[in-house]
Amino acid sequence: MVTRASEGRERPAERPALTVGFLLTNNFTLTALSSFIDALRLAADEGDGSRPIRCRWHILGRKDEPRMSSCGIAVAPDRDYDLAGLDYLVVVGGLLHRGPQLGADAAACIHSAARQQIPLIGVCTGSFVLARAGLMQDRACCVSWYHFRDFVEEFPDLVPVAEQLFIEDRDRITCSGGAGVVDLAAFLIERHLGRAAAQKAMHILQVDPGRASGQSQPPPPVGGPVLDARVRRAMLMMEQHLSDPLAMEEIAAKLAISTRQFERVFQATTGMSPNRFYRLLRLRYGLWMLKTSRRSVTDVALEAGFADCAHFSRHFRDLFGINPSQVRKESEATEPRLTQARHRPDMGEGPQERRFYE
Incomplete structure (x- = not known):
């Protein structure tokens, strides 16, 4: 040419x-x-x-x-x-x-x-x-x-x-x-x-200026390989319904097992209850939004599937040892503080729970 x-x-x-x-x-x-x-x-x-x-x-x-x-x-x-x-x-x-x-x-x-x-x-x-x-x-x-x-x-x-x-x-x-x-x-x-x-x-394209390669994906992944196929399916359902959380009865029905059996199998596989695991997923999703968006804390709480800001903030503080509003104000110091907060002895996490959370 x-x-x-x-x-x-x-x-x-x-x-x-x-x-x-x-x-x-x-x-x-x-x-x-x-x-x-x-x-x-x-x-x-x-x-x-x-x-x-x-x-x-x-x-x-x-x-x-x-x-x-x-x-x-x-x-x-x-x-x-x-x-x-x-x-x-x-x-x-x-x-x-x-x-x-x-x-x-x-x-x-x-x-x-x-x-x-x-x-x-x-x-x-x-x-x-x-x-x-x-x-x-x-x-x-x-x-x-x-x-x-x-x-x-x-x-x-x-x-x-x-x-x-x-x-x-x-x-x-x-x-x-x-x-x-x-x-x-x-x-x-x-x-x-x-x-x-x-x-x-x-x-x-009306897209925010190019994000760097190190920008986090939404939502952060949780856990390693899970042998029980029913638990893997349950985790996937939870990951796909962060903003509109499913009831445990609904998840169990989709797995064709009773709610009691589902909770027992999930606990034995992950070391924590399905409700707690689900909450960890949603809180980590909330953390990601606080660090990567300009949404208000209230909007983040609702998007992460919590009924109100107070409920979200209480669980967020219990898990990460920092208030959601502080994540915005101290973004450069958030990661070290969160790393320390994960393993506080008063959180009651066992070795298995930490493995799946991290």
């Missing part, structure tokens, strides 16, 4: 500052793809024409084989498995346990990129794809809190991180997914095109 100079002479087009290739898994998450590309196309053009000038992006694969997203919308590749000129290769994951995520050609493409030292990015469950390919050894791997236990059970030799939005470890970047994909895109745009281009994309 050529561009025409003002005096009429033709000259070769400049290479884009950032070119990204995308590999889509079967049942990939459409949001992860679209939000990443939207940030790129907004940064690519100094105006508002979405022209791929400073950034370019390609969906790799066979053009006659559209890839189906988890929501049922198919996306057709625009480029074969050609890695030429790519600055990054992004693997967009999606639903787990729905058959093979990638075919042989796509898997070979990933390994070829690794051999050519093209940085690999796994977004959403793309981290699982990279780990299954043996490409995450001795590297930090960011996963969503939602799939934390799945990752631990499948890859016992790897250490997942579910407290951050994304992690860059040498030539691998992994992202938990969701809105964090936009932050990752802004991070790369700023690196290659400058801060102004990243800010432009975020402003047009």
